Amino acid sequence: MNFVEIIARKRDGLELSPAEIRTFVQGASNGHVGDEQLAAMLMAICIRGANQAETQVLVEAMRDSGSRWRMGEAFPDAVDKHSTGGVGDTVSLVFAPLVASCGVPVVMMAGAGLGHTQGTLDKLAAIPGFRPAARHAQATDLLATCGVCFAAQSDEIAPADKKLYLIRDLTGTVPSLPLIVASIMSKKLAVGANRLILDVKCGSGAFFKTPPAARELAEALMEVARRAGVEVRALVTDMSQPLGDRLGCASEVRAALEVLAGGGDSRLRELTLDLAVEALALAGRAPEAARAELERKLSDGGASGAYEAMVRAHGGDPDVEALPRPRASVSVTAPRAGFVSAVDAEGLGWIAVAIGAGRRRQGDEIDLAAGVKLHVRIGDLLAEGQPLLTLELGDREVDVEEMRARAAAAFAITERAPSPAPLIAARLGGPS
Amino acid sequence: MNFVEIIARKRDGLELSPAEIRTFVQGASNGHVGDEQLAAMLMAICIRGANQAETQVLVEAMRDSGSRWRMGEAFPDAVDKHSTGGVGDTVSLVFAPLVASCGVPVVMMAGAGLGHTQGTLDKLAAIPGFRPAARHAQATDLLATCGVCFAAQSDEIAPADKKLYLIRDLTGTVPSLPLIVASIMSKKLAVGANRLILDVKCGSGAFFKTPPAARELAEALMEVARRAGVEVRALVTDMSQPLGDRLGCASEVRAALEVLAGGGDSRLRELTLDLAVEALALAGRAPEAARAELERKLSDGGASGAYEAMVRAHGGDPDVEALPRPRASVSVTAPRAGFVSAVDAEGLGWIAVAIGAGRRRQGDEIDLAAGVKLHVRIGDLLAEGQPLLTLELGDREVDVEEMRARAAAAFAITERAPSPAPLIAARLGGPS
16 A cells, blocks of 8 residues: 555545554554654644544554553553643652552553653652563562552553654644544553543643543543443543642652642642542442542551552652752742732743753753742732742752743732632543 | 744644745755654645745745746746646647747756656657756856757755655645645746746646646646746646657657657647747737747748757757667557547556656656557547557566556547547636
């Protein structure tokens, strides 16, 4: 089959056959299709879209471009959790040990961050010695040892996705529903847990700004999961402001430790509990009993203990004192009194990138000590001069005054009280 | 400016600014924009289109990617002629010496063929020793010496077009009106004649199958030309069957020599005269007097003499006996009696490619001796067994029976007489 003709069919808005889609994906992973041809096809998909049948074939072809771990065979109860990416989304670091402490194994493929959101893989790198699993045998050992496996995408898992993502990042073809679904689900299906919890963000700090758009993504992800035999539930959750009160790698590990110890940021705690209840429900637990057990694990040290076991099993040092520390801090205060009516989560994410806590481009080095600590939330009533946030500076030289100005501009302060968006916009896939 | 953001704007159907378009074109010629990014932008333009303002900037940026010959400064009467490409379109080889013999200089950038149409550059290569101009000084010398300059696209002329065309060919982004207009007009404007005659083909053997589509292309080309200060006329002409009765390099040179000597194929002669009348009209001649002069040059040896002078000035041997000859010939006959009601011009073009007279891919070698001679036209009444065409075979090994079957299948023979399309579908840009 001539690949130019396949591109031309998608260019003209026609449906691609399974064989045509497989030619594309195999060509991406074995190098038989040139980068310029992959880019043209990705742009054609980005503009023309792909239907359910095409998306399913695309996902499965990308899954099959590497090896399949089939974790659900040895660990039928194991659950995978995926977030579509948000600012201050520290959930995974709490969720994994918390759910494992209730006897449900958790396996997650952690990704590196790009742009205004940091990745779990980067946050884990702040824990000295922590090594995510790269091979199937390591993943199996980790689940058997501590009930949690954090894995990193290696050449084993969906190499076609890795190749295509690099090109998408360069060619303006990231924002495509079928390509996003294929990228997420190919890795989930390659890891192969039988159960999946999705946290689909919506709002100014998320990729999808409105609840309907986020819900469309959630439903597309769930449909692919179901057709592949995976039990799935999804929450559509608020990203109109950062989820937790911390941004940055070491800073978010500290935020997780606080929640695991029974305290911490209330929104981070609440969303993690909601997602964990869904995970336990998939494992057959009654929701109320599940919530009670989860809350108990947070208060009785069970969750913290599971965190320590998890970090040690991954080769890391669980001591909070071992985390990188900021070199200096800069406080940013409210320029006037009033209600916090909006927070530019994406803008704060880019400030974190600017001080070194994130990546502008693939391959950029991250400053693990750099971060942001928020002191206010939408709806808070401020006095003039009250602290809005603290910039935790690492080794990168930054223009402090510019950062201060950008940070202050990320908060809208008004005379009237706003109505904050609910933390959970929709629950999908539960028992009806 | 971040190139990914520029791609994203076109992906979303927004109008690009002149600066954004120039960033794209300069990035193509200086290598600062990667091939995968060029491919994504080309696909976005292919699907989303480009408006008149964007197209004008694109053309002029591509023109300015190399040097400008400004041939109209030293030769204000010089005319350029361009055909959008057809099967058996031998016009340039007749037009150039014929118009020059009437005192109007002709400058043309000849292209290499790809796919089912052969390029004038390939046909000229059949003339032993013929060297098209690659540099400005050569072009000027040729026009001064013989009144004709055939040039070949070198690194001097519109290098961005060369780069972008290579990628378009690989990525299914050839069929885009603004990209076609930009590719054609950037080279015309770089050569810089003040006058331009366009021959826009329509029909089964052309890129644009219908007169309205071809007319849209003609008008887009003319608009760009006028805005760049070029006087322009266009004919939309029939390509529902091959134009002349010969396909292939040496074979078409012979066809041109026949017309130049006052005989030859009537359709090739008629269209060349019509285009030549437009060229002389642009130079200020009255159409009737121009036609009479042109016909006289064909009958009194003036045109043949101009051909000899043109070939010698380009370093070539004008003797017809010096042209490569076919090694063998295969006759294909009518399987039954009836009227020729349709001829698959594109199919015949691909048969010519199969026997070596054209290129399947960029860089393929052409067999200059290989060709096809047609014996019938749409509307002819045939007896069973009457010759349809002769395959002139060169050095390439071909499956003669397969070629015979494909050639016979290119002719529809019916009991009722068809109504052939007129040779000229529209005349654009003349005095109203």
